[in-house]
Amino acid sequence: MSITYLDAIREAQAHALRDDPRVFIYGQDVGAFGGAFKATKNLAQEFPGRVLDAPISEDAIMGLAVGAAIEGLRPIVEMQFADFAIVGFNQIVNQAATLFWRTRVPCPITVRLPFGGTSGAGPFHSQTPEAIYAHYPGLIVLTPATVEDAYAMLLEAVAIDDPVIFCEHKLLYRHLKAEKLPTEALPIGKARIAREGRDLTIVAYSAMVQDALEAAIELAAEGWEIEIVDLRSVKPLDTDTVVASVARTGRLLCVGEAWPWGGVTAEVIARVMSEGFGLLDAPPQRLNAKDTPVPFHPNLWAAHRPTVRAIAAAARKILRQ
């Protein structure tokens, strides 16, 4: 039997609903229909009254979740696409993220954002907005890259007393498979060495971890040993694991599917420059999407985001220095 990334997300929610009566799910089409991606398939039937359709009102969806959290519940909000969560941005960053700081009342909300590009989805169903959430104080921002992490990190997210932005990559939903669900996992806040190597560190997160792994296989055929750090959580960011990896390799490439201005890749490089400058044998580089909205046509889309080929090419450039 194989379990997809999407199954893992569904199972984690079922597990949370089963274990904790304070958990409920609220979002557009999440009820009897089971969600636009089927991440809540059969959960409304299995947990009557606890998996509820919301009107198309991202602001009010988040506001309701904050109120429920004040009352001691632990809402899971599904935003149909990360792109649409921007409509509820005010409630996320100004209401949920400030609540504990202002009042000492914790705000345990998990906001699930189906994010990232897929071919044909276009500019408004493809965005990767993790950095803008990470920028605001008071939020935890998670970007699982594996089936195991999708499950374990979502379960842990629901148990965290702070608002969590849970970024699920749509490209991984059905493509990524595992044999079974994990029984243990690294805690949130710890990055993972996805592949060991000694020539270059590639730091990636979410779907880009899979592309970086493929690029590493390509480079291995050329004799390069690439180490890959999967950040898992972009906030908190595990700088120690990244710097320790750079200490081993002396070279750094940071890969992200988000836009190039600022963001997670810039943050990682800034931290390595200030905390591990002396460890570097070559200038660190980053690879991001192009600075345009995400295009619809597959030819344009594939060239807009970092590809396996582009990652390998960027890596070769650093390795030759």
Add this chain to the structure above:
Amino acid sequence: MLQAVPEHRLETDEAIRKAHLAAFRCMLRARLLDDKFAALYRAGKIHGGVFLGRGQEALSAATGLALNKNDVFAPLIRDTAGRLAFGETVLDAVRTYLGSALGPMRGRDGNVHRGDPRAGLLPMISHLGAMVSVVNGMLFARRLKKITGTVGAACLGDGATSTGAFHEALNQAAVEKLPLILIVANNQFAYSTPTARQFACADLTDKAVGYGVDSHSVDGTDLTACLRTIGEAVARARAGDGPQLVVAELLRLCGHGEHDDAGYISSKLKNSSLGRDCLEVARELLLREKWTDAGQIAEWRGEGVQEIDTAIAQVQREPVPDPFAEKWTALSTERLIEGRMKNEA
């Protein structure tokens, strides 16, 4: 006229008298407190803005008094009276304005941004309309927890009815049939913008039709009308009739904040019936009905002044926030605080 009051809260002559007296005392305390904040602002004793509820005390007090201790209340910037009626102390209001470390907001937020969510008193964020769906969430959670009989009231101004948050939240409350009472104080201006530049419906209660919720109009300068109308709206929400939209017509008798001289409000409007001072109208009613006398009112005023002066004297001796003692994190989960050790070193 009073005999025509629907039999919700004001059941007997004695109940009517008591309700008016309780509301009037709240209104008076609120006016005195607001006046003191204005004086402290002019004396340069307050950091940041000062926002008063002058002219809106009848509506606000009636709202706070219609709620029970277990209900939810999301006041806005002109609800000093409603806050006091709901149970907020003068001390907490003063502590927040003066930035005491012992206040509910500990100097992290100030002036009207104060509250205690676990006590049902929500501290507003500045984005108008944003608190309504939070009230919805609390009521929704109570339904999931099978807690019955409580309601939630959210206060807004005419300007907030133009926001997406207002629309989304009122629609949401209607879909879920939540016991929400939305109190809109149409004080004719959103900061300086007149209602003609804010909405084009004939009356803000027209909006209720579109959401499928009940609506109520009230003269916000008339305490009796406010007590009656809000009492009825709260009773209906409590009885399970779903969201209630109350629109009060009145005029703000001050600037948006104390920094604002409100030169945009015409004297014609000020001299109209909208510009009546609800506190003065209520005082005349109380004396006319012989529910109290001038001596008693003077005594209440004296008590109010003393309570406020005592609170200010106490707060001025209290510690202020210490940046070196501040935790400088917005997270409650300590193990997830990023780079903490490094920053401390």
